[in-house]
Amino acid sequence: MAYLVLDQLTKRFGTWTAVDHVSLTVEKGELVSLLGPSGCGKTTTLQMIAGFLDADGGRVTLDGQDLLAKKPNERGLGIVFQSYALFPHMTAAENVGFGLEMRKVGRADRDRMVADALKLVGLEQYGDRHPRRMSGGQQQRVALARALVIKPSLLLLDEPLSNLDAKMREEMQIELRRIQRTVGTTMILVTHDQSEAMALSDRVVVLNKGRIQQVATPQEAYDRPANAFVANFLGRTNLLPGMVGSGAAGTVITIADSVWPVSQPVPPGPGALAVRPEKVGFVGEGGLGGTVLARVFQGTQWLFEIETAAGRMMVIRQHDGSPLPAERDRVMVGWRADDMAVMPADPEAASAAREAA
Amino acid sequence: MAYLVLDQLTKRFGTWTAVDHVSLTVEKGELVSLLGPSGCGKTTTLQMIAGFLDADGGRVTLDGQDLLAKKPNERGLGIVFQSYALFPHMTAAENVGFGLEMRKVGRADRDRMVADALKLVGLEQYGDRHPRRMSGGQQQRVALARALVIKPSLLLLDEPLSNLDAKMREEMQIELRRIQRTVGTTMILVTHDQSEAMALSDRVVVLNKGRIQQVATPQEAYDRPANAFVANFLGRTNLLPGMVGSGAAGTVITIADSVWPVSQPVPPGPGALAVRPEKVGFVGEGGLGGTVLARVFQGTQWLFEIETAAGRMMVIRQHDGSPLPAERDRVMVGWRADDMAVMPADPEAASAAREAA
Amino acid sequence: QEKTLYVAAYGGSFEQTMRKEIIPAFEKANGVKVEYVAGNSTDNLAKLQAQKGNQQIDVVILDDGPMYQAVALNFCADLEKAPVYDQLYDLAKMPSGKAINFGAVGTGILYNKAYFDENKIPAPTSWKDIEDPRFKKKLAIPPINNSYGLHALVMMARLNGGGETNIDPGFKEFKDKINPNVLAYEPSPGKMTELFQSNQAVIAVWGSGRAKALADTGFPATFVYPKEGGIVLGSAACQIAGSKNAAEAQKFIQHMLGAEAQTALAVSAGFGPVNKTVELPVEKQAGIPYGPEQVGKLLVVDWDTINKNREVWNKRWTREIER
Amino acid sequence: MVPYLLSAPGLALFAVLLLVPLVMTFLLSLNSFSFYGGIENVWQLGNYADIVADDYFHEVFLRTFRIAAVVTILCAVFGAPEAYILRRMKSPWRGLCLLIVLGPLLISVVSRTLGWALLFGSTGLVNQGLMALGLIATPIEFMYTETGVVIALTHVLVPFMVLSVWASLQRLDPQVENAALSLGAGPLTVMRRVVLPQIVPGILSGSIIVFALAASAFATPAIIGGRRLKVAATLAYDEFLNTLNWPLGATVAVLLLIANVVIIVGCNRLVERRYKQVFE
Amino acid sequence: MNRNGPVALIFHVLFLGFLLAPILIVCAVAFTSEGYLSLPTNGLSLRWFRAIGDNPEFIRAFKDSLLLGAVSSTLAILVAVPAALAIARHQFFGREAIQALFLSPLMVPHIVLGIAFLRFFTMIGLGGTFVGLVLSHVIIILPFALRLILAASTGMDRAVENAASSLGASSWTCFRRVTLPLILPGVASGWVLAFINSFDEVTMTVFIASPETTTLPVRLFLYIQDNIDPLVAAVSAALIFVTVAAMLVLDRVYGLERLLVGKGRD
Ligand SMILES: Nc1ncnc2c1ncn2[C@@H]1O[C@H](COP(=O)(O)OP(=O)(O)OP(=O)(O)O)[C@@H](O)[C@H]1O
Ligand SMILES: Nc1ncnc2c1ncn2[C@@H]1O[C@H](COP(=O)(O)OP(=O)(O)OP(=O)(O)O)[C@@H](O)[C@H]1O
Ligand SMILES: CC(C)C[C@H](N)C(=O)O
Numbered sequence A, B: 001m002a003y004l005v006l007d008q009l010t011k012r013f014g015t016w017t018a019v020d021h022v023s024l025t026v027e028k029g030e031l032v033s034l035l036g037p038s039g040c041g042k043t044t045t046l047q048m049i050a051g052f053l054d055a056d057g058g059r060v061t062l063d064g065q066d067l068l069a070k071k072p073n074e075r076g077l078g079i080v081f082q083s084y085a086l087f088p089h090m091t092a093a094e095n096v097g098f099g100l101e102m103r104k105v106g107r108a109d110r111d112r113m114v115a116d117a118l119k120l121v122g123l124e125q126y127g128d129r130h131p132r133r134m135s136g137g138q139q140q141r142v143a144l145a146r147a148l149v150i151k152p153s154l155l156l157l158d159e160p161l162s163n164l165d166a167k168m169r170e171e172m173q174i175e176l177r178r179i180q181r182t183v184g185t186t187m188i189l190v191t192h193d194q195s196e197a198m199a200l201s202d203r204v205v206v207l208n209k210g211r212i213q214q215v216a217t218p219q220e221a222y223d224r225p226a227n228a229f230v231a232n233f234l235g236r237t238n239l240l241p242g243m244v245g246s247g248a249a250g251t252v253i254t255i256a257d258s259v260w261p262v263s264q265p266v267p268p269g270p271g272a273l274a275v276r277p278e279k280v281g282f283v284g285e286g287g288l289g290g291t292v293l294a295r296v297f298q299g300t301q302w303l304f305e306i307e308t309a310a311g312r313m314m315v316i317r318q319h320d321g322s323p324l325p326a327e328r329d330r331v332m333v334g335w336r337a338d339d340m341a342v343m344p345a346d347p348e349a350a351s352a353a354r355e356a357a
Numbered sequence C: 001q002e003k004t005l006y007v008a009a010y011g012g013s014f015e016q017t018m019r020k021e022i023i024p025a026f027e028k029a030n031g032v033k034v035e036y037v038a039g040n041s042t043d044n045l046a047k048l049q050a051q052k053g054n055q056q057i058d059v060v061i062l063d064d065g066p067m068y069q070a071v072a073l074n075f076c077a078d079l080e081k082a083p084v085y086d087q088l089y090d091l092a093k094m095p096s097g098k099a100i101n102f103g104a105v106g107t108g109i110l111y112n113k114a115y116f117d118e119n120k121i122p123a124p125t126s127w128k129d130i131e132d133p134r135f136k137k138k139l140a141i142p143p144i145n146n147s148y149g150l151h152a153l154v155m156m157a158r159l160n161g162g163g164e165t166n167i168d169p170g171f172k173e174f175k176d177k178i179n180p181n182v183l184a185y186e187p188s189p190g191k192m193t194e195l196f197q198s199n200q201a202v203i204a205v206w207g208s209g210r211a212k213a214l215a216d217t218g219f220p221a222t223f224v225y226p227k228e229g230g231i232v233l234g235s236a237a238c239q240i241a242g243s244k245n246a247a248e249a250q251k252f253i254q255h256m257l258g259a260e261a262q263t264a265l266a267v268s269a270g271f272g273p274v275n276k277t278v279e280l281p282v283e284k285q286a287g288i289p290y291g292p293e294q295v296g297k298l299l300v301v302d303w304d305t306i307n308k309n310r311e312v313w314n315k316r317w318t319r320e321i322e323r
Numbered sequence D: 001m002v003p004y005l006l007s008a009p010g011l012a013l014f015a016v017l018l019l020v021p022l023v024m025t026f027l028l029s030l031n032s033f034s035f036y037g038g039i040e041n042v043w044q045l046g047n048y049a050d051i052v053a054d055d056y057f058h059e060v061f062l063r064t065f066r067i068a069a070v071v072t073i074l075c076a077v078f079g080a081p082e083a084y085i086l087r088r089m090k091s092p093w094r095g096l097c098l099l100i101v102l103g104p105l106l107i108s109v110v111s112r113t114l115g116w117a118l119l120f121g122s123t124g125l126v127n128q129g130l131m132a133l134g135l136i137a138t139p140i141e142f143m144y145t146e147t148g149v150v151i152a153l154t155h156v157l158v159p160f161m162v163l164s165v166w167a168s169l170q171r172l173d174p175q176v177e178n179a180a181l182s183l184g185a186g187p188l189t190v191m192r193r194v195v196l197p198q199i200v201p202g203i204l205s206g207s208i209i210v211f212a213l214a215a216s217a218f219a220t221p222a223i224i225g226g227r228r229l230k231v232a233a234t235l236a237y238d239e240f241l242n243t244l245n246w247p248l249g250a251t252v253a254v255l256l257l258i259a260n261v262v263i264i265v266g267c268n269r270l271v272e273r274r275y276k277q278v279f280e
Numbered sequence E: 001m002n003r004n005g006p007v008a009l010i011f012h013v014l015f016l017g018f019l020l021a022p023i024l025i026v027c028a029v030a031f032t033s034e035g036y037l038s039l040p041t042n043g044l045s046l047r048w049f050r051a052i053g054d055n056p057e058f059i060r061a062f063k064d065s066l067l068l069g070a071v072s073s074t075l076a077i078l079v080a081v082p083a084a085l086a087i088a089r090h091q092f093f094g095r096e097a098i099q100a101l102f103l104s105p106l107m108v109p110h111i112v113l114g115i116a117f118l119r120f121f122t123m124i125g126l127g128g129t130f131v132g133l134v135l136s137h138v139i140i141i142l143p144f145a146l147r148l149i150l151a152a153s154t155g156m157d158r159a160v161e162n163a164a165s166s167l168g169a170s171s172w173t174c175f176r177r178v179t180l181p182l183i184l185p186g187v188a189s190g191w192v193l194a195f196i197n198s199f200d201e202v203t204m205t206v207f208i209a210s211p212e213t214t215t216l217p218v219r220l221f222l223y224i225q226d227n228i229d230p231l232v233a234a235v236s237a238a239l240i241f242v243t244v245a246a247m248l249v250l251d252r253v254y255g256l257e258r259l260l261v262g263k264g265r266d
């Protein structure tokens, strides 16, 4: 049986529907990420699960029990708040120890567990400091330690790592994964960092304007997005207009002067080709011609913007030392037929895609 | 002449030195990022430039004028605060309009500029809302709009995009770049997101424990880190212990059973080889043998953890559809001699590297 | 620019009478405006002391006891001669010649007739009746900084073989016999009224004028002079030394002594007249010490002795009785 | 420099209008008094010696501070939760209830105490009600007792506590309470461990106001307590107004002032130190 | 925001009951037809309300009280706000002493202040004047204003003010546009509290009020010294009605909540 079930959960602020009939089942020990643009209702959803906002409709059950009927303090779940919500009058250690105290953990055990938790987030030397005297990232780590130390069976994380540097974030990600595996904690993670979501989650939930767009494993959602919004939201996508027709080798799509074989069944006529920038490479011939408008270094990758006859395209290449074109170079780009998706030129989908951008 | 000059800037909190003799020159129109682990003094540095914290030592000049002598409100710079610091009693539009009002911009112009700024951050419909009723990302965008709308000549950005999703973040990055180019705004950006820093910055400043470690262009810092801390902090690095010796073709380093030519002058004896995970590829032969422990999907990339005879290694490969090994596969990894750095096995550097991890 | 004359005097029923019946006539006749400063004797005396050297009050009206003190403290100026003084009984004159008694009331016992009838208690006839255990926590007496309370103390001393010069028996009586009955030592006439109206107190030592005012509201309260005798309480006025309106102040005092004002005070406030020319119809005389014979039946206390010892008595009172 | 400039108007005002009169009062307390002689301009400490030596004064001062302390505690215990409850109420009700809480302040202490006197008397509504309910056989004595004074003073002063706690509650971030709930703290614990420490400045302000007003209250103890239940203010009042022994009254006042200052400043220090992080 | 639990509501109702009890009884008594204080058992009557009309000095005193309260609490706020900011924001030599000084009128029994002011004002020729009343009231109500403003401004998020000054707001503008609105609940409560205290002060004012300029509570106090009759209750009741009406109007026009809670909050 599913561990956590959201059933048609709805929340309105005045006339604004922030969360709109959201249904979701989460298995025990699963880590599910909520993804979606800013303001799409992620925090609101978590706040309802936690009991800080009253739902305007729908049900939530945890382990078969009606959660909405319980008081927030009896739900026994751990939360990391987007705004940290640290107790300003307590030191870091007191903040972390608070939940243990509520659980009547003895002094000695508590001190040990608090020390461990602070160590975990790299703040062993900051136990005595008050939140106001800590940096943003330090505060966030205290919030994380406070939620982790009580080893809740359900953990709600609202952008818990947003103020941490890559190193620290990665460590924390590994830590979360470890806890999930060893303790079997069920986690719901809200994050704006897609690689984080991709790396950590068993499944991702993509939300837009309070509605669920897709629930799937990260790779599935990435590779087979349910709609243009998801395609666009999860990583960048090149959408190229073209014309679907029949060639010698079956269905093909013509983009400017290049022709690509299509394996899916698509009706002939105006269509669009979607291909992810990292699936596009620089080829010697047989591709789409263009000029490099800009190249941007992104650490492990380079991002290219290419002006082609079919419009602008983005190309991502790994920074692995292989020779790459420079700005203003003339290039030829190509991709494997398997990596592209072709869809009819649907005005609605196109507009949705624009909106999500 | 340099536009902004920090000269031996220092700040102590009690006995704790948060910023330690930081010197830096920034040219007009440049975008410089401050990078460093959480708590390293980034916010503190910005706060001193802005005038909210009194420096305990050092000088700051802007355009040749002593900045520390000026009152904060006369410094004319724009700031996005890590904690947003929105005026809770004003609506989003009032927040954004405040700076214009201070500059005595007429009502009509002001309304137009506020509307434009809100549009820029995608909040055109939220002008009337109070911060308490907005999502985290929305608040952050209000903070950004508030700082941008006054078109300051110096803009201090303290993790301005940390709560935005990738799409929105990218748009904002492009917007910041555009403003920098067209308006000529000088920007100092604090970010924990390295790809953001890499993508946006003309130069990056890497800080650790209040001290500057390196000032360089992003690629320089990435490819030629000044020390192990920087190497480790900017993206992941594989550090492999080995033995430097002389072979037929000159100096070589032996890692487990594989041998690599060394072009730098390194004394023979125990040494270490550093190579970035994305520079490592799977090769047919002539590499280092190992087993895939884990592979993690990260959106545009896959991260592999490989157990080799010389220790664990990380390998990043682009998710471009080419065939990749599965978990528990036996593989052979290799890299180009140009992409590796060899250093003597220095206990201090090693410990520094460990610390930064 | 009309002159303003400040008159400090008692509040309550007395104030109403002054405002309605005595002041308007004076204002009209003399073209001055009168401002009435309400307050009990000790309050007003304190005000005089505070404003010493820069007095704002022109005329003050005090109980006779405090008036002796005011005179002794040099707050009062000499009274100017005027024909009206010749119409007064002798008992109106105060020895110093700086103040004049313009009326008298008597101290006696007030009781709730309805309560007494209901509980078949006979009306009180003696000062000692307030010691009756049936009145446990039902007796109210003003404290000794109030003239009524002081009278009660002196009376108890006298009944037990002492007097002004030997006050000990009085204290002893209060401490042993009266204290258990006392609900409150209540100086405020307003509060005293309220204690009666809410039936918390059914018997009290109080003044005839106040009793009359209470009875006039329709409340079934009856006032008696005990058989050992009631005590006369004079009410005196003086012109404040250094008053900027000395002439008007003198005129005001004279006005108060006039037949018209005296009649009004008697009828509305229950003050026994001091002007020989005043004739009250018999039905209006009830409850008023009227004329020298009636006033003469009332006992007098020796203020000189009292005032000399007052400080010591006050101290004893607060420590032994009001504790 | 800035802080001095900011406090300058107040300092000037106080120097002229408060210090001068108080110094005059202190000087007065050194004078002597006799009934017929009035105040004499001699300089001596006799009044202080009298008070220190006399256990009558000790009793009065002790009673004063006992009442003030109990009233302060009661106000804090009832006023602070009430402010918290008010803050959690929904919009139209909150305004209304706030009005009910603040409204009484606008009605003269005299009238309010009169109301209590009406309720309290042996024949008052409270006793009649309790007797009708069979809870008590003989009337409870409220009038002229410390209990009555404490109840009436609490009534008079508790709105000050509510108001002052209310002001400091405005700064609280509701998410912080949510955080505590999520960690398993019950509503009471949240209040005690999370809300309370953060509103300490408000409670402290309220307590100082309440304690000071209770310790120097005059009208209520005078009306409910009567003359036998003297407190320092009524004692001073008596000396000033009845015996006219101003030097002694001034001495009582100066001592009350000193005791007040010592107690309040002491508690203030203690609390501020204990909760110093919320006062930063 | 969550609602209150049943226990809290019961507490709340009892609390309001406690607050209202004596006031309601005073109001009830005001309608008695008897000549003395009693519950209106023999039918309601407005005679005591009509009696207020015969005592115009109550109405005059009421007006004086209003004016005095408004003027003195406004002055007190003007002095208290900068002082509170100095104390809350800065560490400086003498801070504690200054704070203690500003709070000291709280600790001086009002009776003492009454005598002290009376002697002082008499000496400098302000005795019995409105100016004297205002000045003395400013002194005694300042601690209330100061305390509440202090409570509101300690621990306020400085970053918000920093944001304002980074946008070019001068100290004054920053204060007016950001700090003040944020501490406004404190300032407003402070003003209200100051007003109330001024409006309600008897003990001290008894001494310095002159017959021409006297306050309503002083009038009432002096009145009940000598007569406790339902007129006092009627005046009190009338005062209660006026207060409630004023509050309701204020609520309609400006919003009590907005005043006491501040804008943009839940
Ligand atoms: N008011 C203060 N008192 C004492 N220490 C402080 C204070 N403010 C900051 N610190 C300490 O100074 C150090 C630098 O803080 P700063 O806020 O500059 O970090 P940061 O680089 O911005 O970190 P982050 O990325 O987490 O925001 C931190 O270790 C912090 O704990
Ligand atoms: N108290 C409120 N009153 C009115 N609208 C609100 C309130 N709280 C949130 N909203 C609105 O509801 C929507 C959902 O908000 P929510 O905080 O859930 O977004 P989010 O998905 O967490 O966004 P972010 O990634 O920016 O934090 C937003 O558009 C927000 O403006
Ligand atoms: C003669 C009386 C009117 C005066 C008296 N002291 C009283 O207040 O009752």
Ligand SMILES: [Mg+2]
Residues within 6 Å of the ligand: A042, A043, A044, A082, A158, B135, B136, B137
């Ligand atoms: Mg959110």
Ligand SMILES: [Mg+2]
Residues within 6 Å of the ligand: A135, A136, A137, B042, B043, B044, B082, B158
């Ligand atoms: Mg920071």
